[in-house]
Amino acid sequence: MGILFWGSLAMILGSGMASLVLGRFSPWANRVGPFGVFLGCLMGLAPAMDVIVTGTVMSWSAAWRMPYGALSCRIDALSAFFLIPIFLVSGVSALYGSRYLKIHETTKNLGASWFFYSALVVSMALVVVARNGVLFLVVWEIMSLASFFLVTFEHEKESVRQAGWIYLTATHLGAVFLMVMFVWLAREAGSMDFDRFEAMRFHSAAIAGPVFILAVIGFGTKAGFIPFHVWLPEAHPAAPSHVSALMSGVMIKTGIYGLVRTLTFLSPPQIWWGWLLVGVGLTSGVIGVLFALAQHDLKRLLAYHSVENIGIIALGLGLGLIGTATHQPVLACLGFGGGLLHVLNHALFKGLLFLGAGSVLHATGTREMDRLGGLIKRMPWTSATFAAGSVAICGLPPLNGFISEFFIYVGAYHVLGRPDASIPSAGVIVGMAMIGTLAVACFTKVLGVVFLGEPRTEAAATAHESDWAMRMPMVALALGCVAVAAAAPWIVGLMSPIVAGVAGISAQAVTTHLQIIQEPLESVTWIGLLLVFGIAILAMLRKRLLAGRPIGRAGTWDCGYAAPSARMQYTSSSYAKPLIHLFDGILQTRTSYDAPVDLFPAHAALHTHTEDVFRRRIYEPLFHAVDRFRGSLHWMQEGRVQVYILYIAVTLVVLLIGGL
Amino acid sequence: MIFLLIGVPVLAGIVAFFIRPGWMPRLLLLAVAVTHAGLTVSVWMVQPAPVLDGWLLLDAPGQLFLSITSLLFLMVSIYAVGYLAREDWGSRQDFKEGLLFTNARESVFVCCLLLFLGTMTLVTVSQHFGLLWVAVEATTLVSAPLIYFHRHVRSLEATWKYIMICSVGIALALLGNFFLAVAATFNGQEHIPMLLENLMDNASALHAPWLKSAFIFMLVGYGTKMGLAPLHTWLPDAHSESPSLVSALLSGALLNCAFLAVLRIYQVCAAAGMDAYGRSLLVGFGLFSMLIAATFIVRQIDFKRMLAYSSVEHMGILSLGVGLGAGGVYGAMLHAVNHSLTKAMLFLAAGNIIAVYRSKSTREIRGVFSVLPMTGVLWVGGFLAITGSPPFGLFVSELLILKAALDQGRWGVAIAYLALLSVIFIGMAAIFCRMAQGHASGLPAAGATPRGFKTTLFNEPLLSVLPPLALGVLTLVLGLYIPEGLHRILELAAAAVGGF
Amino acid sequence: MTDLSLLLGPISALVFAPLIPGIINRTKAVAAGRTGQPLLQLYADLLRLFRKGAVYSRTTSWVFTAGPAAGLSCIAVSLTMLPMGGVPGAMAFTGDLIVMVYLMGLSRFFTAAAAMDTGSAFEGMGASREVQFSVLAEPALLVGLAAVALAAGPAGLFDAAPVVNGFRSLSEIYSGLTLSVWANDGAILLLAAAALFIVALTENCRIPVDDPTTHLELTMIHEVMVLDHSGPDFGMILYAAALKLWFFLALLSGLLIPVRSENLWINGISTIIGIFFLAVGVGLVESMMARLRLLRIPQLLAGALSLAALALVLVLWG
């Protein structure tokens, strides 16, 4: 099995390099790269599955002529669990990308793009299996850089360059915190090996607490915790859609992996860690979905939804920590289980949604929702899969999004009565309910404005369905969403070794604790079936009733207005207006409105623009302050040699007077 | 052996002065570079015997810096062959003020290059402080004409500042030498010879206050040459106005030599038990240099000046590493190696960019990727390397220095260090990415591109792409794997400077 | 005996649900001094609709037709989990209340999508309002039920000793709502009930949130979303609406009427009677107040949420 794993990595990287070499010369670069990656990913899935099912841990280790470095890797249940979405989404996105990038074959060097894609996949895989601090940091940074180059694929656009810069800055700053964290751990443990860290089980509050904070900041920047999320809404829209799917679906999860892995170094967790994560989760979840609701740009909206889902994951982890800290293993298992399961689920449906957005962009050339509409008639596949993805991301039964949220709900309700856990669990209940309903609002908006109704522009009216190479991945991911939901009761069993590692209890114990949700999940599956069955019955009934009866075709009820036009449909901004208004304190949307004047108004316009409040209120002032300070030192290099020599003299005198 | 190392370049230089321009001097340059590199390699094989009763001797730090210098010089001279071939020797228009200017005579240029190599070699091998001083001052004098290769007003100004500032600084170092001599004189009569080992052997006998002031004077003096802020002022001007290959040598080799001189006196102080004081000074200078570098790197409008300031930054990191001691010294040594390779690579790539764009402005130049693919890759790769991103070598050394700081629980230092590194990264990211990406713009009017450069794919002259590429590959390798031999030398050097 | 009584809930719902709007309207009529429409009006409407043909807008797609079916089956499925007071739901399980709430969400998703599918500004407006109100209503519902669960829960829930199964199905919770519970902390239950009542009015688009009898599109919420549905589709929608109303009233009456004898029939029947009385209550409310301005409704819902939260706080620290 191990050989399969390394073989797959070699295959992915090899095909990437091959397409890099082919790069400038032939369109084959755009075939070799993706298909190599696809096959490699299929290969890689096998060992991951094997580890999860059989529970055998694979590990490799080799000496590395590098200070504090060691080439040690291990695939345990946790790593394997993260490997699955990585290989899954990377594979299908690669397939998708080969078609998506076809239009650039003549204009751009796709070899480089595919090289970085494969580098990204490989580095992600290595991140989750690395067992040494230096190795981890190296592959972590390679991952960031590769994704940076993928994001700036269309670097002719100023906006893309700006986004790339923001992403690079954010990820680098995050990495700095991680450096400090690992060095600190190494200082205590005397080595950078994860085994050593786990053996140490740092429990003195003086170390564990700060290290946890560092991890939350460092990994949170990658994962997109608010307020470290500013790069997501910039980078995801800028990147090509298959890359956005990969980054948003999988790459940001490596941040979650890092956080969870760090938790295995620190034990026992203190309760305030849980509180912190629950707080972060609530903030990210609610504010993330609110900002999503306010967007007009489809991919930007999806990016904010990644923030929201990361928030839900954080809620799960937070509850898990509280459970561990307060010795309520059931809560721990449910919390961690839900959080981790949501990682997989989000990878599936967010990948699906970004691919869908990509094929819309590919077909119409715009991400502006208010320029679209009525695509369901011209793009049935994309629309159907996108609808499935929307149901899933809203966490509605019978799809997979609901399953992981169900874990967290049950956990929260379970401990509601317990004095030491009731406040966060109540917060989780309220927060999740709001997140869920807001998500429904947001995705009915997307679905309604983009795919339903009448096309608002020529581009939308003449859109074409994308071909099989782009359809198959979406269908595959949609099926994945269904499968996870349907297989939920069995998946619980598989989760237990994964959760066990995090919660610090034996797998058997986890299995027993998860019994509480086993039977409900079966019922949920039944209810899902019942639902589908019911809809089918009713549909048939309807057909029967209408059989032989007159079925008229008419225009939509226009309230008697003579000349309705497609522009009169409810737009994304008008749909979201009531909620935006309700939460304007947070969103601070800027509206520019020139009202229609006199009897026959020539022109009238209304623009609403919601930019990230954290970027505007925190980061930009900070950067400007630094820049002002920098400018205030500019006189030093003012050009006169006399002054320069004076510096020397002054330095000398100061040192002498100080020294003697 | 050591005589050969010094003598070959010097003699060749004198010869080069008299042969007429053309392929002859270039060939000579290349030949000497190869020979010198060969000699250096042989030094790694067999430890050369000390000569002049221990005045010239190759210890671990010397060997390390000698190797860097020799390697860099080899790469630079390969680059120089193509460069000198491309240069047109008539008078041409300067792209900034548009004034006419000519180049210095090629033979003079080559001569000075060779002498430069010779004097730098002398710095690395000289164990006697007086001789060390002579050598360092000599490097200043022979490198001045190199900076004034393009004979236009700005390079002239740069040269003047370089000479004035460095000479004043070095003069202070001379006084430091005399103080050391006084310190080495006990009870009026017998004098300890000013050889490193003798001084270190009976360091306890040295007269403390005099030694201390000697250290201050030498630190300021050689620090001026090394480019520690606020003594660095000559550095951006000289680096930005000299030809790129000279900048590569200045930044990659010369600064290291000055650093070596600082290390020497620090060794003596440490042996005399004043290391605490010395280290505090080094840490202070280091952080301040990083601050100044950050100040001027962000929003820098001239990318060669930016590279120069980044050299200030890295010199600061070096002295910080040594000042932190312990593992930091090993880190500093490794950092010196990586920095030299990376910075030389960047300067050479910058040379290619200037050759095509005829501009050094970070505001105008765009789309290097599309105009010069290979150079573009080198440029961005160099940026990642110089800012210490994995998998490049500088990441490892910076991590080691950070670890040294944290291991001693010096949180203030660590935080300042990281904050400045981050600011510099952000500033550089903005500049490099804007230059490399986007549509090609900022190019001069058609036909202005020099001979040898056709701005189409894969038509960059091999001689000007291969050397930086080789350097880049080297630092990449050092980021993933440190060879056994290098590791040993680094450890020895670190041990010599009181670390591990 | 037991298994038969389990079917009481669903069957009674399917049969009697269309009666509720009749009762409400008749109450309003009487209160207004009119005779008003017959009690069985809705049954007649449904029959008529199911016998009619249909007219579809050219704009619409399969989403439009899927809307009513999905809405109806969602509510029908959630009936299987609904306890009739002491009578447990047919397939009750731990956490079923979450599933119920989310099934409501699913039906809302489909209804809103169907409304958007017509491309009509009015229906889009209705959908937008519908989803807006749910943002505050659902948390209120979940928190209120949580408070009820804790109030009705075993005493073991409060002391720190770990309980085997702290969280139970809605049916178990309701079966725990005995008179003694009312005696102990009736205040909490009343608060929760008030919250649930407001949520019920909102979810079923009754006054003061929405006026089902209005005829101006701009002021409608739920009615406007279904403007374009006709024939069997519209029938399904009306039926689903009735079932939903029944569902919420059943929740309320199960909460308010603490009849928990071991004879499940008594429990069930009493609950159903309670539902009818609640319907009358709704009618009275509607005849007493006018609908609120749209901008005030979020405040009303926020009030409901705070009532529920207050109930929870009282349970936890009361």
Next chain:
Amino acid sequence: MKIVIEALIVLLILTNLKLIASSRLSACIRVVAVQGVLLGLMPLIAGQEALTLRIAALSGLTMLLKGVVFPWLLLKTLRSANVRREIEPFVGYAASLMIGAGLLFLAIWMSRQLPMPFAVTSPLIMPLAFFTMMIGLFAVVSRRKAITQVLGYLVMENGIYAFGLVFAQHEPLLVELGILLDAFMAVFVMGITIFHINREFDHIDADRLSALKG
């Protein structure tokens, strides 16, 4: 014997003051020449041990270089760049003298801080060395003309050299020669540069050479 040294020292101090007080460049150069000669005399009389060949050679070479060659070089440059006098320096002449006095005190303070580990002929020598050095630095910093700065550098070198001659006799000859050679080369290169500056800018004001900044 001592009296002679004292006289010498006083003369040297006076030359320093004259340097910063006079505006005519040629005069400055002559002052520096005188200083070089006096400096050359220094080891002959101030040295502890008896007059050896080494010392004689050194002082001879010093006098030759510092007293004759450098001034000649500089005068030549001065003639090529036809400037006569230092136009308004950054620090006026009166102020310069004040500062000079201040520097003298600083020099004495420093020499108090650093007691000689061994007996010396005159306690004034070290203050003199420091003072000369500082005056040199001061001239470099406070004057406009490039040529004045070279003079300043020379004076600074002189101070340092004086120190070396007197207290560090055991410096091997090779090093001493190297130092002298370097000084010579330095002045030579500076002279050339000034020549070029004059040709390019037709002025030799160092402070107007400030195009490179930031």
